[in-house]
Amino acid sequence: MVKVTIDDVEIEVEVGTSILNAARKIGGEVVPPAMCYYSKLESSGGKCRTCLVEVAAGSAADPRPMPKLVASCSTPVADGMVIRNKTSDRVRENRAGVVEFLLINHPLDCPICDQAGECHLQDLGYEHGKAKTRYEEDRRTFDPIDIGDKIKLHMNRCILCYRCVHAADQLTDQRGHGIINRGEHAEISTYIEKAIDNDFSGNVIDVCPVGALTDKTFRFKSRVWFLKPMEGERTCTQCSGKAVLWMFGNEIYRVTARKDQYGEVEDIDGKTAWICNDCRFEKKDVSKWTITGPRVVDRHSVISQGKYETKMNTKIKRIN
C-alpha cells in the first residue's frame, strides 16, 4: 500500500493504482473528469487530456515536482506523491484549454442530440469550459453513417476517445471497428462501412461519452429526462440480463446497461454487466422483463434531477 495526497486529502491505495482511481476512491470534488478513460476497458485512457493533474511531489523518495501536467488516468501513484487537481490554477487553466479544444469542432447540436442530458461533454463544458468560443473557422463535418441497422454514427459529435474502438476490440471477436485517417480528419469507422455484426456490438453505444454513437431504435423518440429509469431483469443466455429500462408509462423506450456514477457499466457479481444486442434492441416489451425497482441514476446530469430521492437530491434539499 502507498500513501498519496490528492488536493490535501490523504489516502492509502495499492501499488500500481492510477492517480485517477486513487482520486475516485476519495470521491467527490477531487476526482478529475475523464472522457476517454474507461476502467472496464483495457488500455483505454491517456487521450482526451481532461484528467490532467499537477504532481507537486513525485514521491517520498524523490519529492521533486513533475515538470509537465500528467494524465491522471495513466500515471501510477508512488508513495508520498502529492497531487493537485482542483486546487491548482495551472490544472484548471489547462483543463479549460482542453475543453475548448474538444468543443471547437463539436457541433453543439444538443437540442437535437439524443445524448443530451446524459452527455459527459455537456457536463465537462458546463463545469470546466468557457461561455464563449474563440473559434471562427468552419467546423469539420462528416455525414452520419449507419453501423449496422441498430447503431448510428454521428462523427461530427465524436471526440475520438477511442472507447468504442476498445469496446469493439475487447467485447466482440473481430477487429472491424477502428480509426481511419489522421489528425483533424481522423474518424471512427468500420471496415469500409461494413456493419459490425456481433451480439455485443451495442455496447459501443453505452461506452460513448457523447452522442456520436446512438441507438437507432431510440433515436428522436424522447428526451432522456422525460423517461423513468427502472431496473429490469430477464433470463438471457448471452449476457447477465440485468439492465436499465427507460420507460414512459408502461412502455419501454430504450434499454441500456447499468452505469455507475462515472458513466461506466457496473460490475454485477464480479463481472462487468455488458448487455447483449438482443436485450438492448429487441426486448422492448414490458412483459419480457421483471422490473425490480427504480434505478437511481447517480450522475449530476439533468436526468438524475427530480426523479427519485438520490443522494444528490437530498443534499440539495438540505442546502435549501
Next chain:
Amino acid sequence: MKGRKLLIENANISGIESFEIYQKYGGYRAVDKALKSMSPDDVVEEVKKSGLRGRGGAGFPTGLKWSFLAKPEGIPRYLVCNADESEPGTFKDRYLMEHIPHLLIEGMILSSYALGANLSFIYIRGEFMWILQILEKAIAEAYNKGYLGKNIKGSGYHLDLRVLPGGGAYICGEETALIESLEGKRGNPRIKPPFPAVKGLWGCPTVVNNVESIAAVVPIVNEGGDSYAAIGIGRSTGTKLISACGNVARPGVYEIELGVSVEEFIYGDEYCRGIANGKKLKACVPGGSSVPILPHYLVTKTASGEDRLMTYESLADGGFATGSMLGSGGFIVFDEDQCIVRNTWNFARFYAHESCGQCSPCREGTGWMEKVLYRLEHGNGNIRDIDLLAEINKKIEGNTICPLGDAAAWPVAAAIRHFREEFEWHVTSREEALLRNYGLSKEPVTV
C-alpha cells in the same frame, strides 16, 4: 585538427555502396575489432565515454539510453534504427544511407552486439523506397560475407537485420509510434510509462536510435570513446551531420565538428558560403522545423553577446526566449525576402497534417493554428488572432502524449515572439503583404 570527418569522409568515392570498396576503405574494421577483442559491455562503455548524444533531435546521451535497457532472462531484446527521417529541413540520414549504406549496417551490428539483440530492424520512411533497395542490397552483401546471420565471423554471435518501410507518416518517427507501426498497427504513440527500454517492440525491451547515432558507433569503436570525446566542446562531443537548406549559396549535407561557430557555418568557404544572391540574413531555424526560429541578430551571437556555436548548449543558450535547439540538424536559412508568417503557416500546415489525432490538444490545436495562420497569411486576419495563436500554443505545449504537440507549438510561439511586427503588418497592411508574399512586388518591402 579541424574539420575532421568521421562519417561521410568516403561518401563520394565511387562504388562505396558496395561491400568490397567499403571494406577497402577501412569498412567493417570496427566489427572485426569488437567481436574479437571487446565484450558487449566494453562497447557500451566506449559509447558512454564518447559522450555521444542522440542525433535524432532530443540529444539524449546514447550510452545512458543503452544502459537503461532492461535485461530480463529469456526475453529477447531489440534494436530498432529510426530511419523515418521526415522533419522538414532535415535530410542527413537520407544522404548517409544513400551513399554509405554499409556504415549504417556496420553500426547496427556493433550496437546490436553491445545490446545483446539478435534481431534488429531498420524502420525506414515509406518515401525512401529507393534507399530501401540500396539497404537491402547492402544487407544481402553483408549476409554473403558472413557479417550478418548465424555465428558472425566465428564469434558465436548471431544477428539478423531487417529493413521495414513505413507508410510515410511523420508521427512514426516518434519511437513508440514507430514500434506500433513496426508491429503492424496504426502508428499512434503509446502512453508512457512504460518506456520502450522496458516494454517496447512486442512487449520486449527495445532501444530506438537514430541512423546517425548508430553510424557514429563505428568511429567510436575504431578510435576509442576518448578520442571521439576529444572532438567538440563540453558535453557536445564528436561530429554532427548538418543539412543546410534554404537561401544559402551552397546547400547540402555537411559534417561538422561540434563547436564550429554558426557564423563560420553560414559564411565559411568550407560550408554554406553565405546567403545566396548576396542577400541579407533574416532568420534561421537551426535544427529542423520543430525548433524555435532565431532572428538574424540572435543567429551568430547569443543574447549575452557571445559567439553562437554549433553545439547543443550554445544553440539553446537563453532558453526559448532568445535561443533555439540543435535538434536534428536541419539548418534552414531565410533571406530578407522571405515571409515569416508564410513560413510559419507552412510549418503549422505540416504539423496539422501529420498529427495522429489521438490526443485532443494536438488534434484540434494544430488544425486550429493552421487555420488561423492561413487567415493571417491570406489577408483575413485580425490583431487578436496573434494573441489567440500564442494562447493556443500554451495549451498544446506539454499537454500532449508525444512531443509532436510541442514540435507544432514551438515554431509558432517563437515566430510570434521574434517577428510579432511582421504578423501585425500582415493584418494592418494586408494588400502590401499579399503582394510581397506572392513575389509580385519588384522591391522587397522591409518591415
